[in-house]
Amino acid sequence: MINIRIDDYPFCLPNQDPDQAEVWLREMFEVLSRWPAHYYFGAIPYHCDTRWIALADECMRDNGHLVMHGFTHRHDYDGFDRDLQPGGEFEGMTMTEARLRYLASFDVLQTSARFDRDHFIAPFNRYNENLLAAIDTKYIHTCDKEYNALGYAALNHYGTKPIVGNLYKDYGFASRVLKYINTPGTVRPEWVTLHWYYEFRHFGSGWLKDLNALCKECSRE
Numbered sequence: 001m002i003n004i005r006i007d008d009y010p011f012c013l014p015n016q017d018p019d020q021a022e023v024w025l026r027e028m029f030e031v032l033s034r035w036p037a038h039y040y041f042g043a044i045p046y047h048c049d050t051r052w053i054a055l056a057d058e059c060m061r062d063n064g065h066l067v068m069h070g071f072t073h074r075h076d077y078d079g080f081d082r083d084l085q086p087g088g089e090f091e092g093m094t095m096t097e098a099r100l101r102y103l104a105s106f107d108v109l110q111t112s113a114r115f116d117r118d119h120f121i122a123p124f125n126r127y128n129e130n131l132l133a134a135i136d137t138k139y140i141h142t143c144d145k146e147y148n149a150l151g152y153a154a155l156n157h158y159g160t161k162p163i164v165g166n167l168y169k170d171y172g173f174a175s176r177v178l179k180y181i182n183t184p185g186t187v188r189p190e191w192v193t194l195h196w197y198y199e200f201r202h203f204g205s206g207w208l209k210d211l212n213a214l215c216k217e218c219s220r221e
Contacts, residue, residue: 001036001037001038001218001219001220001221002037002181002188002189002190002191002192002217002218003037003038003039003040003190003191003192003218004032004037004038004039004040004191004192004194004214004215004218005039005040005042005121005141005165005191005192005193005194006039006040006041006042006193006194006195006196007042007069007121007193007194007195007196008042008044008069008073008195008196008197009025009041009042009043009044009048009052009056009066009069010022010025010043010044010047010048010052010055011044011047011197012195012196012197012198013197016197018051022055024196024197024200024205025055025059025196026055026059027205027208028196028208028211029059029060029064030059031208031211031212031215032060032061032063032064032211032215033059033060033061033063033064034212034215035063035212035215035216035218035219036063036219037063037215037218037219038063038064038065039063039064039065039215040065040067040116040119040121041056041060041064041065041066041067042067042068042069042121042141043056043066043067043068043069043109043112044069044070044071044072044073044123045068045070045071045072045104045105045108045109046071046072046073048108048109048112050111053108053109053111053112056112056114057112057113057114060114064114065114065115065116065119066109066112066114066115066116067115067116067117067118067119067120067121068102068105068106068109068117068119068120068121068135068137069120069121069123070088070089070121070122070123071089071101071102071104071105072089073089073123074088074089074123074124084124084126085126086126086128086150087126087127087128087130087131088122088123088124088125088126088127088128089123089124089126090126090127090128090130090131091128093130093131094130095130095133095134098130098131098133098134098135099133099134101134102134102135102136117136117137118137118138118139119137119138119139119140119141120135120137120139120140120141120160121140121141122140122141122142124146125141125142125143125145125146125147125165126142126146126150127140127142127152128155129155129156132155132156132157132158132160133156133158135160137160138160138161139160139161139162139163140157140160140161140162140163141162141163141165141191141193142162142163142164142165143164143165143166143167143171143193144164144165144166144167144171145167147162147164163190163191165191165192165193166189169189170189170191170192170193171192171193172193172194173194173198173199173202173207173210174194174199174207174210174211174213174214175207175210177192177193177194177214178210178213178214178217181214181217182217192214192218194211194214199211
């Protein structure tokens with residue numbers, strides 16, 4: 001089976017309407033729960049209060065995993081998606097500061113029965129050595145665009161294995177990812193990556209049929 005990475009739980013944007021987000025998330029969880037393929041939802045600890053922990057525990061089945069997606073995703077910064085440095089959210093942090101923020105974020109997410117500590121999804125796919133030295137995870141998720149352009153292969157990963165998505169191939173809109181997987185001659189990837197909010201923003205709830213088809217394909221042995 002193919003694993004499914006989904007970024008940004010419960011919000012993609014700092015000022016997103018929480019009630020609308022919950023409606024969309026429930027619709028998505030219903031589809032994800034139909035199929036056995038495992039999905040890993042990148043949770044932003046900064047937003048994960050008891051409402052969102054409870055929702056994850058209510059809706060996620062045994063194939064669902066809540067994993068750390070940064071500490072704040074820069075949602076505490078007005079220009080959160082601009083002026084990004086190579087280290088992304090972690091640029092300028094000492095290892096000690098990153099460790100303290102990691103432990104605080106861990107305390108938030110471990111209250112969920114669905115929390116999986118083995119995976120860490122780097123916000124904006126960017127990270128640095130101080131972050132790698134600070135976290136206790138087996139895998140860090142990124143994308144080939146940042147991984148190659150920013151020279152992450154040269155970093156000391158301290159035993160943490162990079163999982164690198166391929167932009168516009170196994171990383172993108174569900175419909176395009178499904179088309180890529182089903183292209184003759186394509187080697188089936190171990191992971192695919194989606195961003196749920198952008199799917200809903202572009203296609204509304206109509207994208208759920210693409211998600212269902214992708215989950216069905218990812219569930220194939």
